Amino acid sequence: MILVTGGAGFIGANFVLDWLGAMQEPVVNLDLLTYAGNLHNLDALRADARHVFVRGDICDRALVQTLLSTHRPRAIVHFAAESHVDRSIHGPDAFIQTNVVGTFSLLEEARAYWTALSGSEQQQFRFLHVSTDEVYGSLEAHDPAFSEATPYAPNSPYSASKAGADHLVRAYHHTYGLPTLTTNCSNNYGPFQFPEKLVPLMIHHALSGQSLPIYGDGKNVRDWLYVGDHCAALRVVLDKGRVGETYNIGGQSEKTNLEVVHTLCELLEQMQPHTTRRYIDLITYVKDRAGHDRRYAINAEKISHELGWQPSETFASGFARTVRWYLENQAWVSNVTSGAYRSWLDKNYHAEAVR
Ligand code: NAD
Ligand code: TYD
Numbered sequence: 001m002i003l004v005t006g007g008a009g010f011i012g013a014n015f016v017l018d019w020l021g022a023m024q025e026p027v028v029n030l031d032l033l034t035y036a037g038n039l040h041n042l043d044a045l046r047a048d049a050r051h052v053f054v055r056g057d058i059c060d061r062a063l064v065q066t067l068l069s070t071h072r073p074r075a076i077v078h079f080a081a082e083s084h085v086d087r088s089i090h091g092p093d094a095f096i097q098t099n100v101v102g103t104f105s106l107l108e109e110a111r112a113y114w115t116a117l118s119g120s121e122q123q124q125f126r127f128l129h130v131s132t133d134e135v136y137g138s139l140e141a142h143d144p145a146f147s148e149a150t151p152y153a154p155n156s157p158y159s160a161s162k163a164g165a166d167h168l169v170r171a172y173h174h175t176y177g178l179p180t181l182t183t184n185c186s187n188n189y190g191p192f193q194f195p196e197k198l199v200p201l202m203i204h205h206a207l208s209g210q211s212l213p214i215y216g217d218g219k220n221v222r223d224w225l226y227v228g229d230h231c232a233a234l235r236v237v238l239d240k241g242r243v244g245e246t247y248n249i250g251g252q253s254e255k256t257n258l259e260v261v262h263t264l265c266e267l268l269e270q271m272q273p274h275t276t277r278r279y280i281d282l283i284t285y286v287k288d289r290a291g292h293d294r295r296y297a298i299n300a301e302k303i304s305h306e307l308g309w310q311p312s313e314t315f316a317s318g319f320a321r322t323v324r325w326y327l328e329n330q331a332w333v334s335n336v337t338s339g340a341y342r343s344w345l346d347k348n349y350h351a352e353a354v355r
Contacts, residue, residue: 001026003073005058005106006080008033010193011130011227013041015077016051018231026050028071030064031080032057032098038341040332041192058102061109068113075126075238076110078103081165084196085134085158089290092157099161100168103129107172114178128238129169129182133223133248134159136184138293145223145297146184148246155291166246173244181241183234185249186298189318190227191325195337198222198257199319202264203326204333206279207272212265216288218258221295225251226318229311236309247307250298253315263315267323 002019006012007029016027026049031037033055045051052071056063058080080102082088082095107127114125136146137153152167154160172178189199202212233249241247255263265279303309313321326333335341 001028001071001073002075002077003028003030003067003071004077004079005030006037006078007031008037008039008041008053009079009083010036010041010190010197011188011230012079013038013192014190014227015079015231015234016042017044018228019235020045020048020050022235024050026052028052028054028067028073030054030056030058030067034082035342036083036194038192038194038336040335040341059097059105061105064106064109065112068109074121074124075128076106077128077130077234077238078106079130081162082158084194085156086196086289088156088158088161092161095157095161096164099158100164103165104168107168107178111172111176111178115176125179126238126241126243127169127172127178127180128234128241129165129180130234131166131182131184132159132162133184133186133250133296133298134293135163135166136296139295139297141295143295143297145250145299146248147299148184148248148302155293179243181237181243182246183237183249184246184298185230185233186223186225186251186296188225188227188230190322191329192332193227195333198260199264199322200326200333202261203268203323204337206265206268206282207327207330209274209277210282211284212261212279212282213284213286214257214261215286216292218261218285219256220292221254221256221297222260223250223296223298224253224255224260224315224318225249225311226313226321229313229318232312233303233309236307237303240307242306247303248298248300249303249309250300251311251313251315251318252300253318254295254297255315263319264323267320271323272327
């Protein structure tokens with residue numbers, strides 16, 4: 001079995017669903033259920049005995065130790081993090097705590113567990129750390145895309161905290177021989193993304209007639225990857241990645257924020273036109289994000305050549321699929337935007353909580 005951290009968040013939940021759809025191997029899912037964690041993302045697994053959910057903090061070393069010794073996973077896939085750049089600007093503390101201290105705690109417990117494993121179990125164990133392309137900083141328009149050799153230059157408290165975690169993972173491999181793998185992925189989009197991030201926020205605002213806030217001039221570029229393709233890449237890295245290596249993962253879909261929002265508006269016009277207004281007219285330019293990175297772009301040749309991974313969705317197919325998902329899952333969106341998912345947790349979760 002594998003231990004997943006942060007498996008009630010956006011990418012973690014997609015990963016757990018994808019994993020259990022593709023293979024029989026059980027998952028222990030450790031998630032604190034912060035504002036970003038939502039057990040409804042895992043509703044499809046309610047009756048699935050292969051999924052064991054544990055509410056808890058990756059910083060809680062006693063809990064992590066117990067989970068490792070009880071379930072004896074062959075791998076840890078580490079997603080748990082504070083993940084939103086804007087929140088990191090307004091309140092960096094939680095980012096340092098979870099992303100740096102939490103990763104450190106997990107590494108320490110993983111090291112103790114792995115050291116005590118014997119023979120083939122020890123050889124086969126993997127610690128897969130899921131990170132971001134934002135650790136490389138910001139590119140100018142004509143700079144080459146980020147490769148695994150690009151020096152780190154994080155610009156936000158979020159990316160700095162992820163960079164710190166990446167360095168710890170690297171050091172645990174170099175110093176102790178812990179069999180680590182690190183992935184640095186570009187911007188994901190798809191089902192179950194919390195509507196504070198660009199894509200779900202714009203879809204939600206458009207459908208509810210609110211303005212579509214574009215930071216600055218809207219020409220910042222991100223490389224967009226469908227979340228299912230990210231999950232597939234992680235499975236390949238876990239299976240075939242070389243220990244101690246890092247792999248960049250990207251969608252070959254560099255777009256400005258304005259292109260993204262125009263695409264979303266066009267898709268909504270096709271799938272759910274409004275009777276009296278056009279979605280695009282809701283676009284509003286607002287004050288830029290502090291320290292806003294201009295461009296991210298991924299060179300994914302290493303994972304492609306070494307491990308044979310390629311994204312299966314194009315920007316057009318992935319965005320169409322995503323808009324359709326949000327239209328078909330408006331109950332999920334309103335549950336999140338109303339905050340009902342939190343009160344559901346408060347009311348129903350105590351009995352199941354581990355701590
Ligand atoms: P998310 O914010 O949607 O989910 C994070 C999850 O971690 C939540 O379920 C939350 O409850 C949980 N969590 C937070 N603090 C915790 C703690 N102390 N202990 C246990 N669980 C905790 O994030 P996401 O977008 O799914 O990102 C997952 C990972 O992928 C992160 O490490 C992020 O840095 C990385 N990443 C994200 C993107 C992206 O575009 N979203 C791109 C590249 C890499
Ligand atoms: P975001 O989804 O927060 O991801 P990240 O900052 O990690 O790349 O933002 C993606 C881009 O969209 C980023 O350049 C900021 C911009 N943005 C807006 O213009 N308006 C918004 O309301 C949000 C949330 C983001």
